[in-house]
Amino acid sequence: MLSIIGYYTTQFGELWEHSLFDLVEEAASGVLKSTSIEKKQIDAVFFGNMMAGVLENNLLSSAKIAEVLGIHVPIFRTEGACASGGMAFHLATRYIQSGSAKTVMVIGGEKMTDYSPEEVTDALAAASSGEEQEAGMTFPGLYGMMARIYLDKYEYTEEHLAHVASKNHYHGSLNDKAHFKREISPEKILKSPYVASPLKILDCSPISDGACAIVLTSDKNLVKRGKGVEVVSSEMATDVISLKNRKSLDSIEATCIAGQKAFKKAGITRREVGVAEVHDCFTIAELFALEDLGFWKKGTAGGKIKEGEGKYGSTSKLIINTSGGLKAAGHPVGATGIKQIGEVYLQLTGQADRRQVKNLRYGLAHNVGGSGGVAVVTILGS
Numbered sequence: 337m338l339s340i341i342g343y344y345t346t347q348f349g350e351l352w353e354h355s356l357f358d359l360v361e362e363a364a365s366g367v368l369k370s371t372s373i374e375k376k377q378i379d380a381v382f383f384g385n386m387m388a389g390v391l392e393n394n395l396l397s398s399a400k401i402a403e404v405l406g407i408h409v410p411i412f413r414t415e416g417a418c419a420s421g422g423m424a425f426h427l428a429t430r431y432i433q434s435g436s437a438k439t440v441m442v443i444g445g446e447k448m449t450d451y452s453p454e455e456v457t458d459a460l461a462a463a464s465s466g467e468e469q470e471a472g473m474t475f476p477g478l479y480g481m482m483a484r485i486y487l488d489k490y491e492y493t494e495e496h497l498a499h500v501a502s503k504n505h506y507h508g509s510l511n512d513k514a515h516f517k518r519e520i521s522p523e524k525i526l527k528s529p530y531v532a533s534p535l536k537i538l539d540c541s542p543i544s545d546g547a548c549a550i551v552l553t554s555d556k557n558l559v560k561r562g563k564g565v566e567v568v569s570s571e572m573a574t575d576v577i578s579l580k581n582r583k584s585l586d587s588i589e590a591t592c593i594a595g596q597k598a599f600k601k602a603g604i605t606r607r608e609v610g611v612a613e614v615h616d617c618f619t620i621a622e623l624f625a626l627e628d629l630g631f632w633k634k635g636t637a638g639g640k641i642k643e644g645e646g647k648y649g650s651t652s653k654l655i656i657n658t659s660g661g662l663k664a665a666g667h668p669v670g671a672t673g674i675k676q677i678g679e680v681y682l683q684l685t686g687q688a689d690r691r692q693v694k695n696l697r698y699g700l701a702h703n704v705g706g707s708g709g710v711a712v713v714t715i716l717g718s
Contacts, residue, residue: 421673422703508664
């Protein structure tokens, strides 16, 4: 059995006084302290990061981590665009299951705010197809096209998207580590300027800095010592990179496949999941996720969110993005997948403070790369 026995996250936001590896060191030291284990008990490290090689001209980040932490174990860097953290975790589970290790640390980190918006936009665009880049498309543009198709097909309006953002900002106001810790009304969101119609600036996740770390183990003695949750399943799927070659533009097939595999492996139903951290890089992406994962029927998510479903404090059986999601908690891309899993861990162990959901048995984390080229779905059980 695989268990998470500890989680730590730095503050997310504009952290100009810290380098990427300052944040990595804080996250790693923080999770070791929280679990009361020593570095020598870590058999391997998996590091999720997208842009250090592009923005910082630093590709051998594994050796830098060895230097910062003072360890000489195998260290692997994974890159899957915004799913880099989820992929790192997924590979870590397989590494332990293969018998190569008992206890590993999984770190996700990204430093984005030290660079101009143009530099960051270009770096993020590297996760789209060459043709899309040549056409001048950015991710707001790609998701904007998908959003337009979805809204028109299901007769929704931009107001439905605004309720997604408003819900997640409310949750972010309850999270001390969030990039944005303030509520924003749907009305204010609707008045914000367009980035790529129908998406407005307040429909989009921010450029953020941050790092997170998890300790994952199969060692029963370590599990007994602290607060552990079981990794019930971790599954991944990859789709084509180009939107023009997708089967559908109002759905992300990689999410559908990874979700189906994860629930089958877990042997549970959607109704048993009480909290879900889904990939809301843009508000439309949250609606896709909830439908593609099978929580709600296709074309119904917009209406349900507007009615108050998924919000902390509501009677909803599924509370969505209690951390604030990417939208409010922030989106340091390599860290996001680890933060999502970490938030579910906090919820299942009763450590989520003001946003704690009661009576939980299972939680789900959903991490997407690019415009849907890859998805990782992880289910944890208390």
